Amino acid sequence: MPTSEEFDVLLLSLRVAAVGTVIGLPIGLLIAWALAKTSMPGKVLLDTLVSFPLVLPPVVTGYALLLLLGRNGPLGGLQEDLGVEILFTWFAAALAAGLVSLPLMVRSMEVAMAGVDPRLELAARTMGANRWKVFITVTVPLAYRGILAGAVLGFARGMGEFGATIIVAGNIPGHTQTLPLAIFTNLQIGDDDAAVRFIVFSLAVALAALLAHRWMLKRAVV
């Protein structure tokens, strides 16, 4: 049976992935909307930029985040002013999870929003709704299943995050050691039984996420 410390690792991983998803969701939504529904200049650039974490080694993405959040990075001064330090906390792991899963969320949401008949959005505008109101009252409600499916996919990806996490959050048991890090550590020290218990956790979460994803997309047709 898993020990309570081992359950804590599961809970920490769930929290990291959930917070990462919650942070990534609104950002992903806006990017997906811009890609699916506007003809703004620089779309190709935005598309490329947001796709990077999908194709880069996560370690590289993690290093970029490390530079961003480091003491001398663009967000270092802000942290100092607020008296907080993000690096090597569970929150850094959540940011890493959110960043790495962002491209997956954006892809899924973009497809969902592109599937909303643009004439419905135009109809809404002739009734006095501006672009933002149309987004909130027409686009998102009609694409919500695809949006949720994207979030679930992002959450599952966040649960498995390893490379970027170890760079920005380290591998501190009880603080930043998530499931993949715990599996890696236990395999390294030869505690295969513990590793297998963590692997079972991972399998269970992944399976649940995939089933949820499938169910949402099956009902996504309006």
Add this chain to the structure above:
Amino acid sequence: MGEAFLNLQFRKSYDDFTLELDVSLSAGITAIFGPSGSGKSTTLNCIAGITKPDSGNLELWNRPLFLSGNLFRGINRPPEKRRVGYVFQDGLLFPHLRVRENILYGYKRTPKNRRHMRPNKLVEMLELEPLLYRMPNTLSGGERQRVALARAMAASPEVLLLDEPLASLDMPFRGRILRQLKAVHHDSGIPMIYVSHTISEVMVLAEQVLVLADGKQVALDTPQNFLHQTPVLPLVDPAHLETLLEGRVVAHHPESGTTEAEFGGFTLWLPTIDRDIRDPITVSVAASNVMLAAEAPVGLSARNVLKATVSALDRVGETVMVTADAGRSILAEVTPEAAASLGLQPGSEVYLVLKASSIVVLG
């Protein structure tokens, strides 16, 4: 016929098509008539702000909607600031909202001091009460279009655009919606622009008709006159010529399986319909089903014989389109040989013979 309220003076080019208009429309119901691809929908889209003209200017009640100019001086108001209502061909109701929320969508987004349409009144006029809590995918085509009309009107637009709203409907629903459309117009006073390629709808609904062909205006005239103009005749498809007549039920005759209805000056016998006496009805008479006689026919089985005066004869394709005035204008289609042997000329007296079974009731 009201004063000019909409100035359209613009140009829009596509690869193989250019729309160029310079016209002022009067408040009232204007029909835009023309074959597919003549620029009817593009015109509506330019007015609504969905399509941007290449150049020109558009003004609604002297308020600029679009004005081409250089980078800094041009105007192109977004659709939500134009106060232009739009009823689309297939209704385009929001599928995630109930009928009630659909109707209130635009109303809620209209500033209080500009709201002059009451949603309750619209629901009553368009007989939508029983549908209010239904989802759009459970509605019939006719119900959807009535909801779409209420939804667009509830936003208190300054002009309402209708893009072939009846095109996707079955025959029996068209009459009722046409009557309701007129009633809503008379009640609200909001000018309407109604795009159609059905001549009979245009004639029964509009106060002026703008005819487009290949991106150009070819006529702007009354619904009585536009049909007879030389550039319009080639656009007429004789196979689909019909006359719509609006009237009221007068009596039922169960022994002969007919219903008698009155159409302002004459009565017609129709196949029995399930309507109360005095109920309004609209019927369609196909031009090919109207027979002409030079003298009062005798010993005829047809119930309906109307005395009329020929007001116009127009050559349409291989046939002759006869416009006969029997109190209301009725279109008939005859061969050139028949027209000659009857000696038809404008002013000739004729008798129109209509079989009851050839009259289609549109509800």
